Amino acid sequence: MIRTADSNRFIDPQVLSRIRDLQLIAKTVVEGFLTGLHHSPYHGFSLDFAEYREYAPGDDPRLVDWTVYARTDRFYVKKYEGDTNTQLYILMDVSKSMAFSSHSVSKLDYARYLAAALAYLAMRQKDAAGLISFDSDVVSQVPPRTRRGHFFTLLHHLEGLEVTGETDISGALEKLAHLIRRRAVVVLISDFYQDIEKLAKTLRFFYHRGNDLILFHVLDPVELEMPFEDISTLEDMETQEHLSYVPEHSRSTYFSLLNEHIEGLRRECRNISIDYELLNTEKPLDQALHRYLSVREKRY
């Protein structure tokens, strides 16, 4: 069966949710995405030699240039154009609010797909991809690697993620700052239920350390549209606090505060040259991949 490029590019997340295999999801998304790029702006990726770097613990021993070792008696690792400069850190919010869903794909699921796709894309480009999950603290971490089996490690880790505590992005980022020492591409996937000023302060810290940050703001369509027509009592999934929701009274206030929050985030990101993308869990992932690749391109 012949499928058009467009049909492959924009695979509905709800369709992806029926695919159990996260690898297949990532592959499907990325391959479809890349196939659709008729004039790819990302030609610079290649396996051209760039430099030697002294071996460091953790480097794949297979990358040691034995010729240089023979000449110099030192271990040097061969660095290529495509994989020597970029480390991708995927920071994933696993607080309880990420479990919210109004359809078959929760925000956590969507974040999981996105992380898998980004990791696949990165690995395909020989970038090192790592994964850190957090709520108010660091929950788990997988250091970025470029070796071939690392992708499966990431996928395995992604599949095992579960929502845990309350959101505290600033607190979590401050704690994991020491884990990201080098200049890297940091992808932060969260619903960002966090005070903007406090968050902006942390983001500035990361930015000034030479990292490229991409903020993927994942929200459910219900959070974006708030379509409740009836009076109801809403219960906070993290704190179990509950408040009455009266559409006539609450909706306008909600939109006003949400838009103010999004615009605040966007504004702060713009001020410190951070990429920001608002993602609707009903929409395909290609927009996020575009955003990642544009950032990746800027680095080279």
Add this chain to the structure above:
Amino acid sequence: MQFLAPLFLIGALAIGVPIFLHLVHRERTKRTPFASLMFIRKIPFKELRRRRLTHLFLLFLRCLGILLLVFAFGRPVITGAWLNQVNPLLARSVVILIDHSLSMSPQPIWDTALQAAEEKIQSLGQADEALIIQFGESAEVLSQWEESPQQLREILRQRTTPSFEATSYLEALRVAVDQLEAARNIKKEIYLITDLQQAGMAASAGWRVPGDISVEIENVGRETPNLFVEEVRVERAVFTDQYPHTILARVRGNPQQPEKGEAQLFVEGNLIDRTTFDTGSEGTVNLTFKPFDLEEGVSRGTIVIEPTDELPEDNVYYFVVEKQAPRRILVLQDRQASSAFYLESALSAGENLPFAVEMSVFPGPEQIDPIDTPLVVLNDLRQPPRLSLFKSYVEGGGGLIVVLSNRVLAEAYHRQWDTLLPVELKERNFVRQESKPFTSITQVNWEHPIFRIFQDVHKAAIASTQFYSYWRLTAKPDATILARFNEGDPALVEQSLGEGRVLVFASSLDPVWTDFPLRSAYVPFWYRMAQYAGRWQSTPAALQINQVLSVDSSSDSSGTSGTWNLIDPRGQRVLGLNEEKPGFIQLKMPGHYEVRSNKKTDWVAVNTPPHESDLSPVAIEEFQAVFVPLEARVEEVGFEQSVQEKDRQQSLWWLFLLVGAAVFMAEWVVANRTRPQAELQRESQL
């Protein structure tokens, strides 16, 4: 609006259930998980509560349905009071007339009457006003228009009591109409609670209840046989050692239900005689009791019939007999005067004589005591006796009758007795010598005590008396002419002087100038003359309820006041020593009243009015024909009818039930249209 089963109204609390569901329960059941409440603001409670009533219409239908069902089970009754509140123009002024006559006293008639009055008060609306009048023979206004229903109920409970009186609808309706003139509402109503007794109907003399007043009659009476002592013939004053007559008593019962029984005569508690009776098909029987011996003074007697019935008060007849000394009448005449034989014979005729006639020759005794000798008759004296003696005698309370005849010298009377006589003597008028053979008395004051007994059927006995001669008299200004001859000349003239009276008769006592001594009216005429002039009033052996007792006549004749007591048949003092001495006391209770004066003890017997014991009812049509104009509304409610009417009024419960069911059907439709939409919407959203 009233409810026959008001306890069901507690079920109205059930409207709290839908309200609870709308306000409280709803919140608990519809808690929705949400990612974060960061952008949700707390809503003020009032705003929230108001907003929560989104399905007000649904809530309204549910509450209305529940209330209608509760009302239906409460058996609502729409009353006039409720209608009055709806329309103030329907406000009424109601006079509640409660018959408390003797016939109302048997139970449960009286309790039923009070219950009817209570219900009437309860039916009053806010704009209504009411007044309570209880009536028997007379009417008594018990409340004011301003009184509240609660006050009216208290008055009803505290001040209305059955009495021993007779019934008079005329008196009651007149008082009610008088009171309604001061009422403030246009709609006026008389609510008459009675047993509709025939005996209460009296000639209204054309008076009727005004047409703008409606009359509603609550007939609480019932057909019941009643045996009672209708009449007893007994005289109080007895001048012999033994009661001189046979005591006659008439017992009446229901002609349709002849009764047999026994009657007993008691005097001072001692059984004197007893006799059996059978009322028979006529419903009445006359009984006689044998004469009995009397002690000095007053003796109390009763006649008791058995078996007793629901009105025991009329099964006993109370009476009093008093053994008295005859009163002395002094007849003074000239030695050669015409005989007073006829007068002496008239006043001495029969048994049990109240008078003792004593003949005396001019100039008579030196002193005359008005108490010992209450009456002196001067029979055809040529010239009058000593003026000072008789003037002081009359002024002291003595009675003086001057009979003018052939021997009288007018000059002597003018000269000596001008200040004592109420007339001037002119001349003798010898009618026989003129064109006609005789004259007669043609103008009489029939209302006067002397002539009262003749006024009905015996007028002719006076008018047919022939007078051949008489003295032409001219009455003095202060004198009263009681009778005139055909010529206009006074025949009998009276004048009061001090405590006594002077009467002048213009013709003779013997049959020389008149044939009056030969007429049947002669004896009763002179009997009455002696009683009146001597101020001797016969007291009846028994009085009836509501009759008046003159304390003056019962107390000491010396006129001393403040030293007497009136004790009712229950032994309770009615009036006594330190109270102002009233002229009259109305007797309200059957039995023997004791009157204790400073010198003696007297007794007065009081009985229930016999016509009140006739319990025959009157038809409502007859009542209306007598008292109510044709255009006025008369409605006989009747206790049984009242219940039926209430049953009819409260039959609207099914209407409430029907409307309630319709409301719940509407609620079902509305709920099915609104609830699924909201729920499906929420489900699609989540």
